[in-house]
Amino acid sequence: xxxxxxxxxxxxxxxxxxxxxxxxxxxxxxxxxxxxxxxxxxxxxxxxxxxxxxxxxxxxxxxxxxxxxxxxxxxxxxxxxxxxxxxxxxxxxxxxxxxxxxxxxxxxxxxxxxxxxxxxxxxxxxxxxxxxxxxxxxxxxxxxxxxxxxxxxxxxxxxxxxxxxxxxxxxxxxxxxxxxxxxxxxxxxxxxxxxxxxxxxxxxxxxxxxxxxxxxxxxxxxxxxxxxxxxxxxxxxxxxxxxxxxxxxxxxxxxxxxxxxxxxxxxxxxxxxxxxxxxxxxxxxxxxxxxxxxxxxxxxxxxxxxxxxxxxxxxxxxxxxxxxxxxxxxxxxxx
Amino acid sequence: xxxxxxxxxxxxxxxxxxxxxxxxxxxxxxxxxxxxxxxxxxxxxxxxxxxxxxxxxxxxxxxxxxxxxxxxxxxxxxxxxxxxxxxxxxxxxxxxxxxxxxxxxxxxxxxxxxxxxxxxxxxxxxxxxxxxxxxxxxxxxxxxxxxxxxxxxxxxxxxxxxxxxxxxxxxxxxxxxxxxxxxxxxxxxxxxxxxxxxxxxxxxxxxxxxxx
Numbered sequence: 211x212x213x214x215x216x217x218x219x220x221x222x223x224x225x226x227x228x229x230x231x232x233x234x235x236x237x238x239x240x241x242x243x244x245x246x247x248x249x250x251x252x253x254x255x256x257x258x259x260x261x262x263x264x265x266x267x268x269x270x271x272x273x274x275x276x277x278x279x280x281x282x283x284x285x286x287x288x289x290x291x292x293x294x295x296x297x298x299x300x301x302x303x304x305x306x307x308x309x310x311x312x313x314x315x316x317x318x319x320x321x322x323x324x325x326x327x328x329x330x331x332x333x334x335x336x337x338x339x340x341x342x343x344x345x346x347x348x349x350x351x352x353x354x355x356x357x358x359x360x361x362x363x364x365x366x367x368x369x370x371x372x373x374x375x376x377x378x379x380x381x382x383x384x385x386x387x388x389x390x391x392x393x394x395x396x397x398x399x400x401x402x403x404x405x406x407x408x409x410x411x412x413x414x415x416x417x418x419x420x421x422x423x424x425x426x427x428x429x430x431x432x433x434x435x436x437x438x439x440x441x442x443x444x445x446x447x448x449x450x451x452x453x454x455x456x457x458x459x460x461x462x463x464x465x466x467x468x469x470x471x472x473x474x475x476x477x478x479x480x481x482x483x484x485x486x487x488x489x490x491x492x493x494x495x496x497x498x499x500x501x502x503x504x505x506x507x508x509x510x511x512x513x514x515x516x517x518x519x520x521x522x523x524x525x526x527x528x529x530x531x532x533x534x535x536x537x538x539x540x541x542x543x544x545x
Numbered sequence: 546x547x548x549x550x551x552x553x554x555x556x557x558x559x560x561x562x563x564x565x566x567x568x569x570x571x572x573x574x575x576x577x578x579x580x581x582x583x584x585x586x587x588x589x590x591x592x593x594x595x596x597x598x599x600x601x602x603x604x605x606x607x608x609x610x611x612x613x614x615x616x617x618x619x620x621x622x623x624x625x626x627x628x629x630x631x632x633x634x635x636x637x638x639x640x641x642x643x644x645x646x647x648x649x650x651x652x653x654x655x656x657x658x659x660x661x662x663x664x665x666x667x668x669x670x671x672x673x674x675x676x677x678x679x680x681x682x683x684x685x686x687x688x689x690x691x692x693x694x695x696x697x698x699x700x701x702x703x704x705x706x707x708x709x710x711x712x713x714x715x716x717x718x719x720x721x722x723x724x725x726x727x728x729x730x731x732x733x734x735x736x737x738x739x740x741x742x743x744x745x746x747x748x749x750x751x752x753x754x755x756x757x
Contacts, residue, residue, distance in 0.1 A: 221590075267626075289625045289626070290586075290587070290590070290624070290625060290626070292583050293583060293587055293624065293625050293626035294625040294626050294627070294629070295625045296621050296622045296623075296624065296625040296629050296630075297621065297630075298622055321627050321669070321724065321725045322625065322626045322627035322628075322629070322630070325627065325629075325631070325668060325669070326625050326626075326630055329630060360728070410582065410583055410586065412583075412586045413573055413582070413586065415573075415582075417577050417581065417582035418577055418582070430581075432580075432581035433577075433581055433582065434580060434581060434727070434730070435579070435730055435733060
């Protein structure tokens with residue numbers, strides 16, 4: 211049986227979505243000339259500023275293109291559903307936002323994205339644009355602690371891109387922007403849980419099977435199997451299980467500060483996210499950790515998957531300043 | 546004496562597109578078990594784009610290298626993902642391997658095949674045993690070269706390649722993924738055929754049928 215979707219043609223869904231997004235946000239976004247899959251900020255890219263290009267597969271909206279705007283990313287390269295963009299649209303993004311101070315490529319750590327972005331970086335070098343790459347690796351479930359560089363990038367992208375985008379907007383040097391981007395990634399930890407599958411517009415078939423009474427902890431944002439499957443538990447138990455893993459890695463001390471993101475994978479409603487956030491706050495209160503800021507909602511989705519993720523970013527004065535830095539994007543505003 | 550021209554290579558790509566399209570659902574299902582269920586879509590999209598890009602070419606006016614480069618660019622731009630850079634690199638390396646030749650003798654086709662396999666390995670940096678398409682492409686290229694070196698004709702050499710490809714894909718069931726998305730699964734990837742390896746067999750099988 212096919213899943214129900216409001217689409218016209220599964221093969222045209224990404225391009226039709228982009229048309230709708232440009233129609234909705236003409237003040238914020240445009241596509242690069244001759245490259246409709248390269249979405250550029252109208253305000254932001256400028257001479258002397260490090261350019262920030264993010265990107266990846268579609269299906270995670272508002273990640274990535276919703277975070278394009280003044281104070282955050284300068285451009286996003288858009289791939290097919292759950293597939294890295296090819297090098298050409300990435301290169302066009304780099305060319306459109308290069309202000310002569312270097313261009314940062316930031317994206318989640320997936321083999322396909324790495325190959326395509328690396329090819330684009332080589333092509334940019336031939337056009338005298340210096341590119342450096344910072345991968346996000348915040349998904350605690352995707353590899354053991356001593357293999358952090360193998361982990362996937364998931365919802366924590368939001369914090370990591372936000373910090374890097376602020377550094378770029380404050381006109382910091384290429385070295386400083388790269389350093390802050392890496393630090394932001396090192397300080398960010400995410401765990402997810404999936405309750406029901408998503409389906410691709412082209413197939414309209416559930417992309418994995420899961421029992422009606424089951425959940426899967428650690429599932430990836432493309433439905434990649436996680437680390438453990440079990441019976442569905444209560445919100446507090448699920449949140450505890452995820453937080454235990456995150457807190458174990460973070461080594462937080464009493465008096466430390468964090469930022470919190472409770473993110474829906476698509477169809478889990480705000481009611482359930484806020485129930486989870488209640489538990490997050492209780493647990494952090496218990497260990498004397500202050501919450502500097504909280505975001506709850508759809509930040510990094512997986513089409514219509516049901517489930518959620520919790521992300522904590524361990525703040526110091528610098529990262530706090532970067533998160534507080536104002537930004538004005540199509541789908542996100544701060545400050 | 547075998548002689549493969551630009552028009553033969555175009556027919557080969559058309560045959561691959563048909564075979565992959567027919568295999569799309571199976572590849573998505575294999576990918577759903579240990580990945581994100583889109584491999585069949587990506588491969589069908591890629592070879593469909595190659596077919597569309599080659600259709601308007603004046604085959605009498607261009608050499609195999611130009612055709613292979615067109616295939617590479619169209620596949621890459623349609624797909625992205627992992628298979629985009631991997632197959633695009635395969636076709637570009639193949640293009641270099643037969644540069645300057647108007648038609649290909651059996652030995653040239655074997656060299657083309659080997660360059661494709663090497664390109665896939667260089668781009669993805671996977672080794673044998675890591676549960677990827679390299680577990681099909683490398684043994685298939687080696688089998689083709691060995692058969693040809695021992696005096697077999699192109700058709701027999703490609704048959705040897707296909708046999709090695711099928712064995713390679715089967716062997717991925719007993720491997721723990723070490724590269725690509727399924728590598729995060731660890732032991733849970735055991736028992737399942739790698740979808741990239743499965744589609745590689747489909748590609749090689751269509752190549753054999755078309756070039757024999």
